[in-house]
């Protein structure tokens with residue numbers, strides 16, 4: 001995989017990996033279309049007008065179409081009620097042209113996001129947020145896996161030569177969306193997994209033992225150079241908007257310029273972010289193939 005270097009450290013090019021994955025998905029979408037006469041379809045539901053969410057949803061729409069899939073966008077008013085949203089999910093669950101359903105988070109505060117997610121047909125839950133998919137992942141059954149940790153795992157395997165067995169992975173962050181599913185994926189790869197979080201007492205010392213360090217907290221520069229073991233692979237999931245000299249910039253959770261002794265690190269932007277969207281499309285194709293009982297390639 002293409003990558004630049006800072007000193008001896010490889011900068012993992014997630015943007016390029018995601019672009020290559022998209023090309024591969026495009027070929028497999030065409031193959032699936034020829035075998036079934038049908039086209040995979042992704043429905044994205046956006047409630048309200050959060051500008052960042054609108055940008056992400058626009059990007060998802062463009063890439064879905066670029067991969068040869070159908071994209072259905074539902075843009076609902078901020079004051080949409082719970083019942084109305086649940087009814088829409090109910091219709092998408094049984095719509096034969098829809099194979100993936102994504103409800104953009106966060107939802108406005110008056111809506112019960114957990115209830116909405118549990119309403120999604122688990123076989124169409126391309127975010128992998130449904131309890132059924134979380135349970136499937138943690139018990140080793142075929143699941144739809146949350147996109148961000150799935151993308152992180154792909155980058156790690158590409159970097160470390162597929163087998164992660166026996167490596168010590170430390171994950172900072174215990175969210176249902178990144179930290180916990182990341183831990184399950186790495187356990188399934190036979191890593192030794194430690195999860196650190198805001199109440200962990202000796203996080204820097206734990207990190208210094210990590211062969212693989214995954215950081216998903218949302219605090220710019222949290223991880224300093226001396227938290228990183230020489231030769232470790234560092235995956236920075238953070239996306240933080242900060243002001244530098246009056247300009248808005250996006251940075252991760254790792255002090256990137258202090259990581260010169262890591263073997264490799266993902267940059268922000270251009271690392272994990274683009275992989276999240278590529279994995280969403282990959283999950284939509286996976287869902288389509290399972291719903292149609294065909295193989296994925």
Ligand SMILES: Nc1nc(=O)c2c([nH]1)NC[C@@H]1CN(c3ccc(C(=O)N[C@@H](CCC(=O)O)C(=O)O)cc3)C=[N+]21
Pocket residue numbers: 056102103104105106127147239250268269270271272273274275276277
């Ligand atoms: N149901 C749901 N599923 C999601 O997957 C979901 C969501 N809700 N809500 C919001 C977060 C955020 N998210 C990102 C996807 C791609 C980039 C991405 O491609 N970032 C680029 C560019 C960043 C930029 O310039 O804005 C990068 O890191 O290089 C970032 C963030 C998906 N999310």
